[in-house]
Every structure is written in C-alpha cells, then in structure tokens.
Amino acid sequence: MPEYSHHVQSFSDCSGAVACNGVYLTLLSNDNLVSYNMGDFSSEFDTYPLAHEPVCFLLYGYNISQSSLCAISKSRILLFTVDSTSVKIYTMFYVHNSHFAAFSPDDSYLAVISGCDISVWDISAKYQVMMQTVNCEFIHVQWSYTESNLLAAIGDDKSIYFFKDFNLLHYSPIVVTGTLTSLAFDPIGTFIAIGTSSGAILITDQNGSQINAVNTNSDFQNASITALYCTQPPVNESNISMNGLLLAATSTGILIVNSASFEVFHFIEFQEGIVSEDGDLCRRLQLPSNFTFIEINESFQIWCCLCTMLAKEAHLLLLQHPLLFVNLNGDFPGLVAREPIRFNSPLRRALKITLKPVQRIKHKIDKPVMNKSKVRSSGYNVVNNRKLFQPQTNSKKQVITQAKLKPKSQINKAYPVLDECATEFKWKDEIKECVPIIGLEYSPDGCYLAVAGGNVASIFKTPLTGNHRAWCVSVHDSVINSIAFDNCGQNLLTCSTDCSLKLWSPSQREPKLVSRFTEAVTHSSFFYLDRLIFACYASTLSLMSYRLSDKNAKALSVAEVTLPARVTCASAPNVYPSHCAVVGSAERDIIVWDWNKGCEMVRYSACHSRPVRSLAISTGSRFASVNNCDFFASSCPSDGVKLWDARVKSCVRHFNTHYNRSIVCHTAFSPCGRFLAAGSECNAGFVYSLDSGKVVSKCSGFKDAVVQVAFDPLRPDLALASNDGSLQLFSASRPKSLPKRRGGTVVIEHKRADTCM
Numbered sequence: 209m210p211e212y213s214h215h216v217q218s219f220s221d222c223s224g225a226v227a228c229n230g231v232y233l234t235l236l237s238n239d240n241l242v243s244y245n246m247g248d249f250s251s252e253f254d255t256y257p258l259a260h261e262p263v264c265f266l267l268y269g270y271n272i273s274q275s276s277l278c279a280i281s282k283s284r285i286l287l288f289t290v291d292s293t294s295v296k297i298y299t300m301f302y303v304h305n306s307h308f309a310a311f312s313p314d315d316s317y318l319a320v321i322s323g324c325d326i327s328v329w330d331i332s333a334k335y336q337v338m339m340q341t342v343n344c345e346f347i348h349v350q351w352s353y354t355e356s357n358l359l360a361a362i363g364d365d366k367s368i369y370f371f372k373d374f375n376l377l378h379y380s381p382i383v384v385t386g387t388l389t390s391l392a393f394d395p396i397g398t399f400i401a402i403g404t405s406s407g408a409i410l411i412t413d414q415n416g417s418q419i420n421a422v423n424t425n426s427d428f429q430n431a432s433i434t435a436l437y438c439t440q441p442p443v444n445e446s447n448i449s450m451n452g453l454l455l456a457a458t459s460t461g462i463l464i465v466n467s468a469s470f471e472v473f474h475f476i477e478f479q480e481g482i483v484s485e486d487g488d489l490c491r492r493l494q495l496p497s498n499f500t501f502i503e504i505n506e507s508f509q510i511w512c513c514l515c516t517m518l519a520k521e522a523h524l525l526l527l528q529h530p531l532l533f534v535n536l537n538g539d540f541p542g543l544v545a546r547e548p549i550r551f552n553s554p555l556r557r558a559l560k561i562t563l564k565p566v567q568r569i570k571h572k573i574d575k576p577v578m579n580k581s582k583v584r585s586s587g588y589n590v591v592n593n594r595k596l597f598q599p600q601t602n603s604k605k606q607v608i609t610q611a612k613l614k615p616k617s618q619i620n621k622a623y624p625v626l627d628e629c630a631t632e633f634k635w636k637d638e639i640k641e642c643v644p645i646i647g648l649e650y651s652p653d654g655c656y657l658a659v660a661g662g663n664v665a666s667i668f669k670t671p672l673t674g675n676h677r678a679w680c681v682s683v684h685d686s687v688i689n690s691i692a693f694d695n696c697g698q699n700l701l702t703c704s705t706d707c708s709l710k711l712w713s714p715s716q717r718e719p720k721l722v723s724r725f726t727e728a729v730t731h732s733s734f735f736y737l738d739r740l741i742f743a744c745y746a747s748t749l750s751l752m753s754y755r756l757s758d759k760n761a762k763a764l765s766v767a768e769v770t771l772p773a774r775v776t777c778a779s780a781p782n783v784y785p786s787h788c789a790v791v792g793s794a795e796r797d798i799i800v801w802d803w804n805k806g807c808e809m810v811r812y813s814a815c816h817s818r819p820v821r822s823l824a825i826s827t828g829s830r831f832a833s834v835n836n837c838d839f840f841a842s843s844c845p846s847d848g849v850k851l852w853d854a855r856v857k858s859c860v861r862h863f864n865t866h867y868n869r870s871i872v873c874h875t876a877f878s879p880c881g882r883f884l885a886a887g888s889e890c891n892a893g894f895v896y897s898l899d900s901g902k903v904v905s906k907c908s909g910f911k912d913a914v915v916q917v918a919f920d921p922l923r924p925d926l927a928l929a930s931n932d933g934s935l936q937l938f939s940a941s942r943p944k945s946l947p948k949r950r951g952g953t954v955v956i957e958h959k960r961a962d963t964c965m
Contacts, residue, residue: 212464212474212476212527212528212530213462213476213482213483213512213525213526213527213528214482214483214484214525214526214528215482215483215484215491215523215524215525216484216524216525216526217249217523217524218491218521218522218523218524219235219237219242219521219522219523219524220520220521221237221238221520222235222236222237222515222520222521222522223235223236223237223238223239223262223520224236224264224497224498224515224517224520225263225264225265225266225279225498225515226266226498226500226513226514226515226522227266227267227268227277227500227513228246228268228500228502228511228513228524229268229269229270229272229275229502230246230272230502230503230504230511231245231246231272231275232244232245232246232268232275232290233245233246233249233513233524234266234268234277234290234295235266235515235522236258236262236263236266239257239258239262240255240256240257240258241255241256241257241258241263241266241277241279241288241295242254242255243255243256243290243295245292246511249524253292253293253294254293254294254295256288256295256297258279258281261281261282261283261284262281263279263280263281263286264280264281264282264307265278265279265280265307265308265309266278266279266280267280267309267310267311268290268311268502269311269315270311270313270314270315271314271315274289274315275289275290275291276288276289276290276311276315276331277289277290277295278309278311278318280306280307280308280309280320282304282305282306283302283303283304284300284301284302284303285300285301285302285303285306285309285318285320285329286300287299287300287301287318287331299331299334301318301320301329301334301336303320303322303327304322305322305323306320306321306322307321307322308320308321308346308347308348308349309321309349310349310350310351311351312351312357313351313353315331316330316331316332317329317330317331317337317351317357318331319349319351319359319361320349321346321347321348321349321361322346323345323346324341324342324343324344324345324346325339325340325341325346326338326339326340326341326342326346326349326361326369326371327339327340328359328371328374337374338371338374338375340371340376342363342369342379343365344363344364344365344367345363345364346361346362346363346369347361347362347363347364347387347388347389348361348362348388348389348390348391349361349391350391350392350393351393352393352397352414353393353394353395353396353397354395354396354397355372355397355414357372357373357374358370358371358372358414359371359372360391360393360400361391362388362391362402363388364387364388365381366381366382366383366384366387366388367379367380367381367382368380368382368388368391368400368402368412368416370415370416378415378416379416380412380415380416380417382402382410382412382416382418384404384406384408384410385404385406385408386404386405386406386408386432387404387405388402388403388404388405389403389404389405389432389433389434390402390403390433390434390435390436391403391436392436392437392438392454393438394438394452394467395438395439395440395441395452396440396441396452397414398467398901399411399412399413399419399420399467400412400413400414400416401436401438401454401456402436403432403433403434403435403436403456404432404433405432405433406432407431407432407433407458408421408422408433409421409422409433409436409454409456409465411470419864420470420862420864421470422454422456422463422465422470422472431458431459431460432458432459433456433457433458434457434458434459434497434499435455435456435457435499435500435501436454436455436456436457437454437455437457437501437503437510438452438453438454438455438467439452439453439454439455439467439503439510440452440503441467441468450508450529451466451467451468451469451860451861452467452468453465453466453467453473453510453529454466454467454470455501455510455512455527457496457499457501457512457514459478459495459496459497460477460478460479461475461476461477461478461479462475462476462512462527463475463476464476464527464530466858466859466860468860468861468862468901469850469851469858469859469860469861469862470862471858471859471862473530473858474530476527478492478493478494478496479492480492482525491523493514493516493523494516494518494519495516495517495518496514496515496516496517496523497514497515497516497517498514498515499512499513499514500512500513500514508528508529509526509527509528509529510526510527510528511524511525511526511527512524512525512526512527513525542837542838542854542855543781543786543788543790543800543825543837543838543840543854544784544785544786544837544838545784545785545786545787545804547804549787549804550804550805552806553803553804553805553806554751554766554767554803554804554806555736555751555767555787555803555804557766557767558736558740558751558752558753558766558767558803559736559739559740559753560753622831622832623829623831623832623879623880623921623922623923623924624924624940643661643662643664643933644661644662644915644931644932644933645659645660645661645915645916645929645930645931645933645935646660646661646662646687646688646689646915646916647659647660647661647665647688647689647690647691647916648660648874648916648917648918648927648929648935649691649692649693649918650670650693650918650919650920650921650927651693651697651921652693652694652695652696652697652783652829652830652921653696653697653830653921653922654670654829654831654920654921654922654923655669655670655697656668656669656670656693656697657669657670657672657918657920657927658681658691658693658700659929659935660682660688660690660691660702661933662687662688663683663684663685663686663687663688663704664680664682664683664684664688665680665681665682665683665688665691665700665702665712666679666680666681667679667681667700667714670920670923670925671923671925672937679714681700681712681713681714682700682702682710682712682719684702684704684706684708684710685704685706685708686704686705686706686728687704687705688702688703688704689703689704689705689728689729689730689731689732690702690703690730690731690732690733692732692733692734692782693734694734694738694782695734695737695738695782695783696738698713699711699712699713699720700712700713700714701732701733701734701741702732703729703730703731703732703743704728704729705728705729706728707724707725707726707727707728707729707745708722708723708724708725708729709721709722709723709724709725709729709732709741709743709763710722710723711754711756720756720761721754721756721761721762721763723743723752723763725743725745725750726745726746727745727746728745728746729743729744729745730744730745730775730776730777730778731743731744731775731777731778731779732744733779733780733782734782735751735780735782735789736782736785736786736787737782737784737785738782739753740752740753740754741753741754741763742778742780742789744775744778744791745775746774746775747770747771747772747773747774747775747793748768748769748770748771748775749768749769749770749771749775749778749789749791749801750765750767750768751765751766751767751768751803752764752765752766753766767803767806769801769806771791771793771799772793772795773793773794773795773797774793774794775791775792775793775794776792776793776794776819776820776821777791777792777820777821777822777823778790778791778792778823779823779824779825779840780825781825781827781837782827783827783828783829783830784827784828784837787802787803787804787805788800788801788802788803788809788854789801789803790823790825790840791823792819792820792821792823792842793819793820794819795819796813796814796815796816796817796818796819796820797811797812797813797814797815797820798811798812798815798820798823798842798852799811799812800854810854810857812852812857812859815842815850815852815859816842816844816847816850817844817846817847818844818845818846818847819844820842820843820844821843821844821845821872822841822842822843822844822872822873822874822875823840823841823842824840824841824874824875824876824877825837825839825840825877826838826839826840826841826877826881827877828877828879828880828881829879829921829922830921831879831921831922832879832880832881832921834879834880834881835881836881836898837881838853838854838855839851839852839853839854839860839877839881839898840852840854841875841877841884843868843873843874843875843886844872845868845869845870845871845872845873846868846869846870847864848862848863848864848866848868849862849863849864849866849875849884849886849896850862850863851863851884851898861898861901862901863884863886863894863896863901865894865896865903866886866887866888866890866892866894866903867888867889867890868886868887868888868889869889870889871889871913871915871931872915873886873887873888873889873913873914873915874886874887874915874916874917875887875917876917876918876919877919878919879919879920879921879922881898882897882898882899883895883896883897883898883904884896884898885917885919885926885928886917887913887914887915887916887917887928888913888914889913890913891908891910891911891912891913891914891930892906892907892908892909892910892914893906893907893908893910893914893917893926893928893938894906894907895907895926905938907926907928907936907938909936910928910930910932910934910936911930911932911934912930912931912932912934913930913931914928914929914930914931915929915930915931916928916929917929923939924939924940925937925938925939926938926939
C-alpha cells in the first residue's frame, strides 16, 4: 500500500503552539518563540523570548515574501515580521481572553474571537474596524477566499454567522449532533466545511444551507474534528480526477476527502505509525492537537504541523495527494482495451478467434542465368530477394470506383466545440397515448433517434424539423427495458420484461433475431464493435455471438456469469474496443467485469444509498475526440449522480443540484466529453460541466419529470423525454433550416413503414 504521509521532523520541548507557512516554522518552547527554516532543521535561526505571559496560539499569514506571524496571549495579540535571519515584533493589539484569530487572504485584516465578541483589526492602520457581540461564544472564524470582506464564524449555539463589509449579514442554525468545532472555506468558493464534536463533517453553501455531508463515523470513531483545511484544485490539469482535497484532523488521525465528490480517499491513523522519509522509522503519535496545514503549490503536497500534549513534542508531516500513487497503466488501466485478447479468454471463444499454426514458406530457387549447373558463386545457397532484370512495378493499376468513395455527407463532419450547452427550445413531440418514454437513443452516425414507450419502439429521422413521421419498428408483449443501435445505425436491439431480446431492421416487418431467456431481460446492447451482444437478466451476465442471414439467424450464448446479487442496470461501450462492462447490483454495488480476463476487476461497494438504477459511459462519438473514455456515471433516486473514473477506482464528482427522490432519471454524456445531462423530478433537465461540477444549463418547459436524456453525436442537440410522454429537443445554436415558430407537434403513428433507412 502506498504511503500517503511521511514523518519529516520532530521537535522536543514544545509547549503546545506551532505554526508554519511552507518557508518558516515557529513553535513555542519554554516561553520562547523558536523559528526554523523549513529547508534546514539542523538549528533555529532566531529565538524570541516571551517572559510576560504565555502564548496559546500561533498563526502565519498568507504572504510568503513578507511573512507575518500572529501570537495570541490572554490579554494581547502580538504581530511579528519573520525573515531568514530574525523575528521582530512590529505591532500589538490589546484583546482580552482571545483564543483564535484568522488573517484575511491579503493579510490586511486580522479577525479575532474572544468569548461572545468578534473583532476585525486593520493591520496597516493599527485600529479596530469591526466589533460585534452575539448571545453565544464563538469557536472558530475564517475568511472567504473568493468574496472580499466576507467572514464566517461558528458559535456554541450550533449556528454559523456571516459578516460582510464588517457588518453582520445573517446567521443560519445547523441541525447536528454535538457542537461545532472547526470551519474551512473552499478556495474556489464552492462550499464551506464545518466539523463537529461527534466526528461528522457538514458541507454548506455560502449562505449556510447544508448541501452534503461526509460520513466519517467509521474512520474517526466519533472523535471530535479538531481542524479542517481545503486545498486548491490542480491548475492546468487535463485529468478532472485530480481534484482538491478536504483534510480533517482529530486526535486519532487525518482523513483525506475528495472535495469534488466528498468521498473518502484515505485515513491516516496515528496509532498505526507514520513512516519516515527514508522508510526506516515508524513513529506513533499520542493524542496530537493544534494542527496546522500548509499547501505546497504545484506539487500536490501539504505540510502538516501538530503538537502532542502528553510528550510535549511537535511533529512535521508531509501529506501527498492519493491520486499521485495511482498507476494509470497498472493492473486495471480503464475501460478502453489496452491489451490483446488472452488465449483462454471468454472473449476469444465468443469472437471465435483461432490461432493458425505458422507455416514455413519454401522459397523457389530461380533457374541458372549463366551456368547449367548449380554453382555456389551463382548464389544458389542464398534465397534471392528479387528476380534479375524484373522491375518491381504493379502492372494492374488500382481502379477507384464510386462505391469505394465515402458519401459526400460524411466527409469533414465534426462535432462543434461548445462553450455553452443546450439552452434554446427547438422542437417538441407529444405522444398520443401519453405513454411514459422509457428509452431514448441516437444512432452513432446521428441520422436516427429511437424512442421507446411502453412495449413499442419507434424511430425518427434526424434532424427533427417541423412535422415529421415516426416509424414503429419494435413491438414486444411487455414493457421495453432498453434500446441500443449498432455502430452502422442499421439495426436496433431491444429487450423487454417478456423475457425476450429482439434485433430489428426498419426495412423488415419481422425481427431479424429473437432470443428467449428464462427471466426478464434488464439490459441488452451491442458489444465489441457490433461483433457480440451483451445482455443481463436476473443476476446473470450473458455474452452472445450472433449471425444474421435470411434463412438461419440465431444467437448463441458463449459465456455466462452469475453474480451474487440481482442486476439492476448495466452499460457496455461499443464505439471503441473494450473488454469491460459496468454493472449495477441490488446490493448498492457497481461492478466492472472484464470479459477478457473472465473476472471482476473493480467493485465499488455501497456507492449509493439505494440500488443503482442508471449507468452511462462516456463513449464520445466518431465526430469528436474524447480523452475521458474511462469515465462513467451512476445514479439512483435520492442520491444524485456520481462520476467515476475507472482508472483511479474512486468517485471524482458528485452532482446533486437537481431534484430526484423517487423516479429513475437517466443520464448521458455529451460527445465532446465536457458535459453531463441528467433528468430530474422538477420538470426540467440539467446539464453539468464535468470540469467545474456546476450547472451550465437548465432545460425547462415540461409538465412532468424528465426521465430520459440523449445527446446527438453529430449536432449540438440534446433530446429530453418526460414521464408524460413528451419529447423536446434543445440546441446550442439554431440551424438555418429550423422554422421560426417555437415548436412543432409530432404524433407517433404506430404503423410500420416498408423502408426508412
């Protein structure tokens, strides 16, 4: 297991206060301020005596070039300037019974809490600019990094107080078990983290409304949160999995949390010991306190200073980002196939790949040119590479026929690069029977759109402009569970609760292929570039090879795997070669199954509060280049949408802005790989940015919950389907061929056309 932390240095005779800013480290030792240069801990460079009264708190400012140090005693606040040679005092404020302070991001103001009072001091002018008194005792205070002069403080009445421009803005009570102990602002202004004495971490917005929580009871063993710290997200990082971190410290250990998804990365337990940098010494820390975190820019490393009260020691730890230890080309490199098919692989049996024996080629020796007998000097013992006096030319010229040329419409097509996602209302469809739409799928070439409602699947020809007629191509005896196109867009695969799987072509009245199962088929799709069919029923995963012909069309199951729990949803890529399928189970787990190795590669245990009901893989399209093909999204009612990276085996984003409590609302990735669309129960579709995790567009205008979403692989269009049977299309730009009217009504006619493709 990789070591996420290393013990760097220990300091004896520490009186319980320590601070560092990445350049200098200062601690309190025998009523003296002892300072060290973090590049050399062999000896201190200055010692400042504090003989008048003991110091209980130390804090460095944010400016490293002109380092400011704050020391708090019972009656005074001392401010020092620290350089490479000395520590000098330059001002002091008289504040009684203060115990905590915080510098503003520009080091121009200092906020101090003392009992029920909170004051703000202008450091350069050396006077007090704010003084507020409330009916509770303040515990912690912190400045916002993004909004100027925004200050937040927590009190023992379980409330968070916000101060703006040195005035009380508002306060918000928080329902929590225990008392509030610590507070931290996100550097990019997304959230505020609040720690409690019961070991819980609450996530609120800038207004104090709770939006999420981190489950820490199993890791912290109900220990009080002593300190919180949020790191900056990586700058100019193409991998969106490299997010910022939320560090939470207690007397038992340090918890490392992904600040984008609030999933736990790792827990550093002090009782197990922390290995030194050389790997020889394993040091155990006894009841540490007074934590200080400092981030090292552009290296994904964090300094952690702490004091142990029993041993009177100070320790310096070096924490590293957990994703730095992930090998993206390791045992499981992701969903994209990056290794050849193995000899005993179930995938080889399904594809019917045989290894032919190597045949030795017998070279014919030419007739002699000058001598009648075989003379060694004529070269009869060496295989001739070419015949004498015969030029290597192709006498038969290659004739390029019209059939070999690509269609004119398929040349130089590319998915446009979008700065904003779909926002404009373009087209509307109303189904006459008001059957809920349970399936929505674009063909990979962007020419057709399949819609499933009830036991019928229909096909529209795209782009959808004005009045248009749909072709009914699939009819089952029961409700359809999933629909899928092949890569050519000429065949449609449907499965239903009537225990059947059917393959249809609009040019025929009857299905090309019908396969029966013992139970209802949950999912079916084409797999491995249309060469196989992947299906799920009950708790079984089935891989089938099929053959289509006019007289003898059949599907043969070549590999089946039975899982411990029932399969609730599944997804498998078909646009690019892949050996893996992502499956959701009734035990709230997500399983990545590798058909090449014939085993389970990754299992995400208890990833949702309910069984997973929807899975979507970022496959991109043939008209766009996508770098994040190893990402997939999962969703279930009451838990939002989670974005997973198969290479790092962890959740990297959590989208929960939309409302979804009881109905299954599906998700879809954009072809460019920058956006994620999700349905909701608030009669609108939401489009999230994968980079920032924020909502970039809200597509409203429905009368019921939006349950199905699909992106056009060729055009910047987004199709949304509602639970009442309505279908609407949104686009980022209005094409010239679109009528000026706001929308057109299309009635799906349940009549089969002879041909539509």
